[in-house]
Each structure stands twice: as structure tokens, then as C-alpha cells.
Amino acid sequence: MADWKDTSTEKLDPAFAAIRSLFLDGTIDKMYKLINHNPTKVAQLFSMSYKTFHEKLREPWRFSVLHIMLLANVLKIDPEVINNVIQKEVGAELNKKLEAYNAKIKASKQKSVKKL
Numbered sequence: 001m002a003d004w005k006d007t008s009t010e011k012l013d014p015a016f017a018a019i020r021s022l023f024l025d026g027t028i029d030k031m032y033k034l035i036n037h038n039p040t041k042v043a044q045l046f047s048m049s050y051k052t053f054h055e056k057l058r059e060p061w062r063f064s065v066l067h068i069m070l071l072a073n074v075l076k077i078d079p080e081v082i083n084n085v086i087q088k089e090v091g092a093e094l095n096k097k098l099e100a101y102n103a104k105i106k107a108s109k110q111k112s113v114k115k116l
Contacts, residue, residue: 012076015041020075023082030089031060045074060086061093 012020015038022028022037034042035057043053046067056062063086072079 013041013074016074020077023075023077023085029085031063031085032057042071045070059093061090 019028019034019037019042022033028034028037035054039053039057040050043050046053048056056067068082068086069079072082
């Protein structure tokens with residue numbers, strides 16, 4: 001990813017300053033934890049309804065790169081901090097999907113062997 005550097009001189013909104021601290025100290029290790037920290041304000045930042053934001057928090061891989069970059073810019077943190085949180089959650093989901101896929105393939109192979 002490109003080098004990140006905060007060049008802004010604007011003062012950080014207190015709500016976003018709190019979220020920034022939570023990301024940087026590792027308290028937010030799952031995106032869903034944002035639900036407890038001004039979720040309406042973050043949803044407004046993303047120009048999405050609270051319901052849509054809530055759904056994306058449960059499945060954070062659905063956040064776009066634009067959302068990640070926008071939040072990182074407002075929080076004045078490296079986008080990789082947010083991306084790393086999402087990637088950890090994706091890893092767990094990916095393992096479930098791969099296990100389901102492999103089970104399906106195995107079952108399909110067993111059916112084709114029985115036909116022979």
C-alpha cells in the first residue's frame with residue numbers, strides 16, 4: 001500500500017478522536033465494536049443508513065476501500081490499521097467458506113464414485 005502520512009492541521013472531532021484511540025490501542029479488534037462508539041456519526045460519514053452500517057459491521061468485508069480510506073482519513077490514522085482489523089475477521093469467515101466448499105466437493109466426489 002502507498003505510504004501514509006497525515007498532513008491535515010484540522011482539529012479532530014472528539015467523537016472521532018475517541019474512535020482513533022480505540023483503533024490505535026487495539027481495543028477495536030473487530031469492526032462490530034464500533035457499534036458502541038458513535039455509530040450514527042460514522043454511518044453519516046459513510047453516507048449510509050444506520051441499518052446498512054450495522055449490517056456492514058457484522059460483515060466488515062463488505063466495506064469498500066473508499067469507506068476504509070474515508071474513515072482512516074477522518075481518524076488521521078494509517079488505513080492499514082483498519083484494514084488489518086477487517087482482514088482478521090475475513091480470515092475467520094474465509095475458513096468457514098473454504099470448509100463448506102471442501103465438504104461440498106468431497107460429497108460430490110463420493111457421489112460420482114458411487115455411480116461408477
